Amino acid sequence: MEKLFLLVAVTMAASVSYETTGKCSPLSAAYAIESPEFRLIHFESDFEIRLYEEISWMSALVHGTSFQNSTKQGFHRLYQYLHGANRNSTHFLMTKPVLTTVIPSSRGSPPSYIVRYYLPVEYKSPPPPSAELNLQLDRWKGHCIAVRKFGGYAMDENVEKEKDGLVSSLGKRLKRVMQGVENRDYNYSIAQYNASKHPTGRLNEVWMDVSGFAAKGCPV
Known part of the structure; x- marks a missing residue:
């Protein structure tokens, strides 16, 4: 049975540029924040499919009781890593x-x-974290992700609903992607791009790994 790994991504309404090649990257700006680049593969009114290349994350495992509390706990450990709690005392940009x-x-x-910080592409071999932080380096291979956008804050109360909305859309339009899925107990993730102090202009995304999607460029 093909496994589907669900990712719920909370993204800031950041300016991005769609080039003629279909590649997407942050617009150059004095205070631009680096994000993973992707190529737009397929577009529908309520979702799209993107091809992401290899991505590296520094990750913190948390045995918590809720998404919101666990995200805070995990990011607290990652924040220390970003501010020098690593072998080289390296400081990373957000x-x-x-x-x-x-x-x-x-x-x-x-x-x-699992709370993850996206590592800038310049760090091919990032310095190991301090042992007490209990962090792990994750490297994702290139794969395609189905994306559903929604606004406001990502909360314990709404991320499951938005995930189900993406599953429903894929089931209606791309049934072959959903073949073999017999239950709703997917792993899914919340990716947050906005600080909580920014209540407006928020853009959230639900991501689902659809590497088996039959489109040019998507790994099978």
């Missing part, structure tokens, strides 16, 4: 998104969460 993967509970155990 990037986006901050991604929180939700691993549903099983057999009565509480859910787990």
